[in-house]
Amino acid sequence: MNYSQIPKEFNPGLFAPNYLTRQGLLKAISKNVPSLKGIMMDFGCGAKPYQSLFSVERYIGVDYEGDGHSHENENVDVFYNGKIIPFENEYFDSIFSTEVFEHIFNLKEILKEINRVLKPGGHLLITCPFSICEHEVPNDFARYTSFAIKHILEENGFEVIMQDKIGCSVTTIFQLWEMYIHQNIAPRLQKIPIVRSAFRIITYSILNSCALLLKSILPKGKELYLNNIVLVQKPHTQK
Incomplete structure (x- = not known):
């Protein structure tokens, strides 16, 4: 699609x-x-x-x-x-x-x-x-x-x-962790544009990639x- x-x-x-x-x-x-x-x-x-x-x-x-x-x-x-x-x-x-x-x-x-x-x-x-x-x-x-x-x-x-x-369960744990970072850590970097952008790109891309990888190899769990x-x-x- x-x-x-x-x-x-x-x-x-x-x-x-x-x-x-x-x-x-x-x-x-x-x-x-x-x-x-x-x-x-x-x-x-x-x-x-x-x-x-x-x-x-x-x-x-x-x-x-x-x-x-x-x-x-x-x-x-x-x-x-x-x-x-x-x-x-x-x-x-x-x-x-x-x-x-x-x-x-x-x-x-x-x-x-x-x-x-x-x-x-x-x-x-x-x-x-x-x-x-x-x-x-x-x-x-x-x-x-x-x-x-x-x-x-x-x-x-x-x-x-x-x-x-x-x-x-795997993706949910990673998603909740990312939202904690987004709401509680990332705002502290707002006044430093270069650091803010680098932090966002590196942190979220790594966590999302890890979530996709681990989802493919670990028991998914739907609880x-x-x-x-x-x-x-x-x-x-x-x-």
């Missing part, structure tokens, strides 16, 4: 501290792109970083305008009020939502809304983090285990078609992982 139109922030190189998470997400999302068709909603779309991956009839970005995240320079088509998605029943053929559910305090209510605007037989593809630092504060409310996210989706009328964990990815379907007949 061609990633040339994916923003660098979401398709980073080895020098980036979030390389392991972002590359894992990009590959997992790409694998499931063919399942989403027709009129599609990108729920919590932000800057729509993955839009170029999809070949759909219509791509509609919906987001919530609230504290913790600025939508400056983002191409949001429709804002919602945090409770009601402003579309009629069964409007969308498919829905995509990536790294959004952790920011929704009333997730069960919103899942009922997502179910309402999705056509019977339509697919919903979501990703949400399991291992990540607090972000977009104060709107960072939850982390979901694989069991919890499956239960919540099924409880709100969806059938799980595919569920997987992105990353493994600790980076992100959930789940593909569900709204049944043709709701119970």
Whole structure:
């Protein structure tokens, strides 16, 4: 798949501290792109970083305008009020939502809304983090285990078609270590440009390379992982 139109922030190189998470997400999302068709909603779309991956009839970005995240320079088509998605029943053929559910305090209510605007037989593809630092504060409310996210989706009328964990114990340990460095050590070097750049290039490229190498030779272990990815379907007949 061609990633040339994916923003660098979401398709980073080895020098980036979030390389392991972002590359894992990009590959997992790409694998499931063919399942989403027709009129599609990108729920919590932000800057729509993955839009170029999809070949759909219509791509509609919906987001919530609230504290913790600025939508400056983002191409949001429709804002919602945090409770009601402003579309009629069964409007969308498919829905995509990536790294959004952790920011929704009333997730069960919103899942009922997502179910309402999705056509019977339509697919919903979501990703949400399991291992990540607090972000977009104060709107960072939850982390979901694989069991919890499956239960919540099924409880709100969806059938799980595919569920997987992105990353493994090895890559997660390295990713958390890199984020600690990025947030607690790298800022101390901001006033020394040459040292700052050298530190970033050397440190992150070495850690990311080590993570990829060790992942290939050590038992991966999925007890600790980076992100959930789940593909569900709204049944043709709701119970």
